[in-house]
Amino acid sequence: MVVKAALIESIFSVLQHQALGPEVVDSVAMAVGEPTGAKRYVKGHNLGEGTYGVVFKAVDTVTNRTVAIKKIRLGKLKEGVNVTALREIKLLKELQDPNIIELMDVYPHKSNLHLVFEYMESDLEAVIRDRNIFLSSADCKAYMQMILKGLAVCHKKWVLHRDLKPNNLLLGSNGQLKLADFGLARIFGSPDRRFTHQVFARWYRAPELLFGSKQYGPGVDVWAAACIFAELILRRPFLQGSSDIDQLGKIFGVFGTPGEAQWPDVTSLPDYVEYQYSPPQSFRSLFPQASEDCIDLLQRMFTYDPKQRITAQLALEHRYFRTEPAPTPCYMLRRPVKPEVHPKPIELLSPAGHIVFSPPTKTRRLQLFGGDIKTAGEASRDTHAKLQPELGTPIDAITIPMSIDPKTNLRPTLNSSDRSYLKRKLDMDIFLTPARR
Known part of the structure; x- marks a missing residue:
């Protein structure tokens, strides 16, 4: 089997090297049985x-x-x-x-x-939203380490991702996080190359992009990673703007309005507009549970000037990842619970023998029999001997009664004549047209 696989691989490599069409490659693959x-x-x-x-x-x-x-x-x-x-x-x-x-x-x-x-089982957005999952500082550190490792590889290969957000960070069955969705990715490095600034989801877009910059580098990915970092800590999106102008307002309201001292080239950006001065908030007040090392890394990743913003590789070497607690091993990270598939409505037979659809919420009912509160299943079994001769209905198809409040007056039970009348009325209702009803 190993020899066969090696043979197939060598044939494919030769065919592809000779630039033959996919039809030829498929024909050879079918010839060897694959x-x-x-x-x-x-x-x-x-x-x-x-x-x-x-x-x-x-x-x-x-x-x-x-x-x-x-x-x-x-x-x-x-x-x-x-x-x-x-x-x-x-x-x-x-x-x-x-x-x-x-x-x-x-x-x-x-x-x-x-x-x-x-195939990946889930994504980071599902983890952040799942309130049954407690994210410790070690868990957040593990996720950020994997994000930055993936980014560092991209930037080393001169690739900008340009679409980082939690639901583009996929999680495997072993807890491993992987960067996905490279549809907006581009090669960078040419000094005069210009890109569109309409990239990233707005909440993860760097301020230079919001000001219309068309010449940028890996700092835009680092800013988005910082937004995801803050979202992991807070368990909610950090900066939620409704428009580009509002997004800049949210950023300046948190980190303060930048000046020439913080960001020397800000006024020369294509879509620069002057904002009213707003003082920066304390990172300690924004992230009260975070450690000093965590806050220091966040500050470096949220630096306004993209030239001074920390790189993904340097972020990996930050002391935050070397201090206790150590990052949680990926296989120990808790994964979100898969959404349950709701069962189909239960099919029951009415006393008239017709199929009745009952939603799952009505599968357990309360009814008083002889002064005791019983579930519908128990009541059905207790009364089966009486109902079977009269209705001819199988025990598994007994109608589930409606829920009742034991404190209120009970509905009288039906005698034989009442049951016969109900059966005839059900038959009439079933066959009447909607117009006649």
């Missing part, structure tokens, strides 16, 4: 839907590994493949790291492009 493309994966349920396509769960039939497939909708023939998808593929092929999502395969199918990623 399915490729859409035939290789068995689709499952949808995991989500984004701007460019749908993500669904699948199983790789060759490796029996669970994967996540991102189906990207292609434009018309003249438009070709989505440029965002091509950039994401190119960059992820170059970024191989334990803290960056792995792109395993790419294949076209039915005019759509499919990107196959390793």
Whole structure:
């Protein structure tokens, strides 16, 4: 089996090196017995839907590994493949790291492009929102360490992520955090290269971007990581602006209005507007539970001047990660509870023999029998001997009575004549048209 896999890999590498088309590669793969493309994966349920396509769960039939497939909708023939998808593929092929999502395969199918990623169970946003999870300082330190490790690798390879936010930080079954969604990522480093400033979700956007800067570097990713750091500590988004102007107001209201001394080039930014002076708030008052080392790192990451802002690599070397408590091992980090799938309504038979749909909240009822409060299931079993000869209804299909308050007057039980009348009325109600009702 190992020899076969090595042979297949060598054949593929030769074919790809000679720039042969995917049809030739697929033909060779089928000849040696390995399915490729859409035939290789068995689709499952949808995991989500984004701007460019749908993500669904699948199983790789060759490796029996669970994967996540991102189906990207292609434009018309003249438009070709989505440029965002091509950039994401190119960059992820170059970024191989334990803290960056792995792109395993790419294949076209039915005019759509499919990107196959390793399957991740959850994301950091679910952890922050789950109030059943207590995030200790060691847990926050572990998450920030993994985020910064992934960022440091990106910046070392001259890649800006430009879309850091908690739901783009995915968590595996072993608790490992990985950077994902590189659709807005770009190569940086050219001194005169200009980028769009409309990147990042607004709450994680650096102030130089909000002022319209088109020449920026890795500091924008570090600012977004600082916002996520604060969100981990506070368990809520830190700076929640409703517009770019409001976002700047939120930033200046917390860190103070910057001047030339703090940020020498601020007035030369394209969309610079002067704000009324606001004094900075104390970091200790903003994060009362944080340690001194944690506050010092936050201050360095939230530095206004991007040239003076700490880098991801230097942040990893900060004393915050060397002091106690040590970062929690990733396999010990608590993961959010998966949302429960609500059961379908219970199907019951009415005394008339018709199917009745009852919501799950009505599966346990209270009824008084002989002065004792019993559940509906117990009451049904106690009265089954009396009801069975008259109704001919199976024991598992006894109607669940409505909830009642034991303190109020009880509804009288039905005698034989009343039950016969109710049965006839139910039959009439079932077959009457809505107009006649």
